[in-house]
Amino acid sequence: MLQIMHLFFLLLGLSPFATSDDLPTLYEYYTTDGVSSGLSVDQPYFTLNGKNITIYSGAMHYFRVPSQYWQDRLRKLRATGLNTVETYIPWNLHEFKNNVFDFGDGGSDYQRLLDLDLFLTLAKQEDLFVIARPGPYICAEWEWGGLPSWLLREEAISVRTSDPVYMKYVKRYFDKLLPILAKHQFTKRGAVIAVQVENEYASAPIEKDHAYLQQLVDLMKDNGIVELLVTSDGAGYGTDGTLPGVLFQTVNFGSDAKASFSKLEEMQPNKPLMAMEFYPGWFDHWSETHHTVSNSSFVKNYEEVLAYPASINLYMFHGGTNFGFLNGANIGSGDNSNFQPTTTSYDYDAPLSEAGDYTDKYEVIRTLIKKYNPVQTKTPDPPELYERQVYPTLAIEGQLGYNDIIRQAPSTVLSTSDIPMENLPINDNSGQSYGYIVYRASGIDIPANSVLTITGHVRDTVMVLIDGVLISKPLSSLDDLNTFGFWKLDNSNITLTTSDLVNVSLDLVIENYGRANYGNFFHQFKGLTPDNRVYLNDKELQSWVIFPLEFQKSWNTKLTDWQPAGDEPTKGPGMHKAVLNIDTYAERYNDTYIDMQEWNKGIVIVNGFVLGRYAFIGPQQALYLPGAYLQHGDNEIIIFEQFESAAQVKFSKDQIYKNP
Ligand SMILES: *[C@@H]1O[C@H](CO)[C@@H](O)[C@H](O)[C@H]1NC(C)=O
Ligand SMILES: *[C@@H]1O[C@H](CO)[C@@H](O)[C@H](O)[C@H]1NC(C)=O
Ligand SMILES: *[C@@H]1O[C@H](CO)[C@@H](O)[C@H](O)[C@H]1NC(C)=O
Numbered sequence: 331m332l333q334i335m336h337l338f339f340l341l342l343g344l345s346p347f348a349t350s351d352d353l354p355t356l357y358e359y360y361t362t363d364g365v366s367s368g369l370s371v372d373q374p375y376f377t378l379n380g381k382n383i384t385i386y387s388g389a390m391h392y393f394r395v396p397s398q399y400w401q402d403r404l405r406k407l408r409a410t411g412l413n414t415v416e417t418y419i420p421w422n423l424h425e426f427k428n429n430v431f432d433f434g435d436g437g438s439d440y441q442r443l444l445d446l447d448l449f450l451t452l453a454k455q456e457d458l459f460v461i462a463r464p465g466p467y468i469c470a471e472w473e474w475g476g477l478p479s480w481l482l483r484e485e486a487i488s489v490r491t492s493d494p495v496y497m498k499y500v501k502r503y504f505d506k507l508l509p510i511l512a513k514h515q516f517t518k519r520g521a522v523i524a525v526q527v528e529n530e531y532a533s534a535p536i537e538k539d540h541a542y543l544q545q546l547v548d549l550m551k552d553n554g555i556v557e558l559l560v561t562s563d564g565a566g567y568g569t570d571g572t573l574p575g576v577l578f579q580t581v582n583f584g585s586d587a588k589a590s591f592s593k594l595e596e597m598q599p600n601k602p603l604m605a606m607e608f609y610p611g612w613f614d615h616w617s618e619t620h621h622t623v624s625n626s627s628f629v630k631n632y633e634e635v636l637a638y639p640a641s642i643n644l645y646m647f648h649g650g651t652n653f654g655f656l657n658g659a660n661i662g663s664g665d666n667s668n669f670q671p672t673t674t675s676y677d678y679d680a681p682l683s684e685a686g687d688y689t690d691k692y693e694v695i696r697t698l699i700k701k702y703n704p705v706q707t708k709t710p711d712p713p714e715l716y717e718r719q720v721y722p723t724l725a726i727e728g729q730l731g732y733n734d735i736i737r738q739a740p741s742t743v744l745s746t747s748d749i750p751m752e753n754l755p756i757n758d759n760s761g762q763s764y765g766y767i768v769y770r771a772s773g774i775d776i777p778a779n780s781v782l783t784i785t786g787h788v789r790d791t792v793m794v795l796i797d798g799v800l801i802s803k804p805l806s807s808l809d810d811l812n813t814f815g816f817w818k819l820d821n822s823n824i825t826l827t828t829s830d831l832v833n834v835s836l837d838l839v840i841e842n843y844g845r846a847n848y849g850n851f852f853h854q855f856k857g858l859t860p861d862n863r864v865y866l867n868d869k870e871l872q873s874w875v876i877f878p879l880e881f882q883k884s885w886n887t888k889l890t891d892w893q894p895a896g897d898e899p900t901k902g903p904g905m906h907k908a909v910l911n912i913d914t915y916a917e918r919y920n921d922t923y924i925d926m927q928e929w930n931k932g933i934v935i936v937n938g939f940v941l942g943r944y945a946f947i948g949p950q951q952a953l954y955l956p957g958a959y960l961q962h963g964d965n966e967i968i969i970f971e972q973f974e975s976a977a978q979v980k981f982s983k984d985q986i987y988k989n990p
């Protein structure tokens with residue numbers, strides 16, 4: 331038996347002596363004699379409750395992972411020897427409408443991703459400390475960097491500054507959020523050892539407003555936050571993003587630890603060193619080549635930090651998924667010409683894959699932490715993987731054509747001016763946050779060879795339909811991005827018809843492809859924004875019937891008038907339904923990927939929940955469908971395809987990448 335055990339440990343790459351059950355847990359090690367102090371930076375190394383600690387952390391965002399899997403992912407994190415999990419906190423989900431909150435029971439479509447209290451409880455149960463990064467701005471390749479889009483309804487708002495209009499909303503949100511964090515603090519016997527203030531504030535392209543940072547600090551203290559308060563920035567930005575003496579500074583980088591840490595030592599002498607964001611991988615934008623970071627360069631750069639020695643957070647340890655419409659984007663100068671939307675998958679080429687698989691980097695972390703961490707504590711064995719399954723290919727059973735969708739639009743707004751989605755008088759006056767918006771000019775005459783012009787850059791894609799028939803082109807290759815219908819062109823135009831049309835409706839279906847999360851991201855209106863004027867030849871169109879298409883769960887699940895699917899693919903926007911029947915009950919159904927290679931562009935909805943976006947141009951070709959989102963019996967899969975439908979829904983065991 332002993333020999334078998336020995337062999338088992340050898341197979342895991344562990345010494346049987348180091349993993350003795352006699353080792354204390356992390357909490358036992360740091361709290362056996364009671365808790366009198368939290369994380370301290372009063373000396374050139376961290377101490378926690380008076381004992382030396384090096385923070386070996388990994389990022390995992392609870393809102394990017396099904397809550398049913400949090401415990402599994404946290405245990406996989408702890409099994410590497412990492413002692414801390416880091417997470418951002420997304421304001422846009424937790425306050426999904428103005429003054430309407432969701433911390434797991436608020437009734438929003440994303441409710442089941444939002445039980446922060448449970449996540450923090452599980453982190454402690456899994457023997458991990460927590461670094462919480464509540465922003466309020468979080469970047470994170472996340473819709474508008476985590477800011478709620480209804481803030482845009484305040485005309486004169488200056489986000490990320492001490493502007494009283496902005497701060498009034500921050501205070502109201504923080505007063506709800508921070509008590510949850512406060513009760514989970516280490517010195518209150520919880521898991522949270524540090525809280526970050528704002529996020530990479532030094533690189534915000536605005537005049538630095540240190541009164542703003544101080545007000546955030548005050549709000550945290552007023553709400554009982556007593557643990558270490560930190561900031562994180564690239565080292566090259568100096569102290570622009572922090573309050574020296576008030577906030578502890580950490581640095582972000584992907585390589586050359588020495589360069590960043592020596593700058594940090596100059597700015598903040600005789601203090602511990604920490605990389606808050608060290609990048610073991612990277613994320614993808616649609617239309618780019620899939621990004622990876624090789625095992626060898628990861629090992630080299632990670633070990634350089636551990637050997638320095640310094641504390642480090644792996645951003646990301648487990649990336650997860652930008653479910654629904656929640657991906658962010660890069661934006662460049664701000665006019666949308668260099669818009670780059672982030673993909674649905676946030677796999678990040680991280681040590682734990684999107685679906686929770688171990689990668690080469692995972693093993694490297696286990697080995698290196700064992701080598702460098704002088705503190706020996708008990709770690710669990712790496713859990714067995716959840717299985718994935720290629721479910722049978724499904725035929726499309728039902729279809730809803732464009733006109734049938736619009737007839738069921740959740741609301742109709744009449745307007746005599748161009749009004750962006752955020753300013754619609756819907757959702758308790760919080761406007762439309764996500765999805766598509768239709769602007770219809772009805773009862774108009776369109777003479778032959780008429781040209782439709784949209785000034786400025788479209789935000790972000792537009793389809794043009796006449797009487798429900800698609801006129802504009804699908805997104806079939808990268809070159810199409812340089813044509814009408816997409817964001818790159820300034821003042822773009824399209825010729826509508828070669829014959830005279832009388833008394834028709836002209837529809838513009840405009841997509842919010844994800845608000846920018848980084849850079850010059852301040853004016854993130856979507857739909858027809860103040861930059862966009864619409865001309866039919868020389869005449870400006872301003873009289874609109876507007877249909878918001880938000881694809882909210884309550885709407886998705888009660889659509890009617892489904893027609894049997896024909897044999898031919900349909901052109902133009904439509905919804906296509908298939909049913910996955912699971913006839914045997916199980917505690918947990920197998921995960922899978924939906925293979926979207928035969929489709930062009932759109933979103934996939936499973937049991938009413940918007941799983942995410944797909945796009946033929948790649949690199950991502952399949953959508954992760956966690957078994958946790960499947961149920962016994964019928965599972966309704968609806969595809970909203972913008973351009974050209976396929977006849978079936980296929981599954982895949984793994985993600986599929988196709989570089990454009
Ligand atoms: C804590 O770490 C410091 C710096 O490495 C070291 O000098 C000190 O001896 C350590 N203390 C203990 C109790 O290990
Ligand atoms: C990753 O790099 C480490 C360190 O060089 C090496 O031991 C390990 O075998 C590598 N893993 C793979 C799968 O290449
Ligand atoms: C339409 O756009 C093209 C290319 O950008 C331009 O050459 C042409 O003059 C425009 N047509 C009209 C009528 O504005």
Ligand SMILES: *[C@@H]1O[C@H](CO)[C@@H](O)[C@H](O)[C@H]1NC(C)=O
Pocket residue numbers: 773833
């Ligand atoms: C225009 O079309 C609408 C809807 O098809 C119809 O109700 C209306 O009578 C038409 N108007 C004229 C002037 O033909």
Ligand SMILES: *[C@@H]1O[C@H](CO)[C@@H](O)[C@H](O)[C@H]1NC(C)=O
Pocket residue numbers: 717718719916918919920
């Ligand atoms: C999951 O997949 C495995 C192998 O593909 C299969 O043996 C198992 O029965 C599946 N589980 C469920 C709940 O369907």
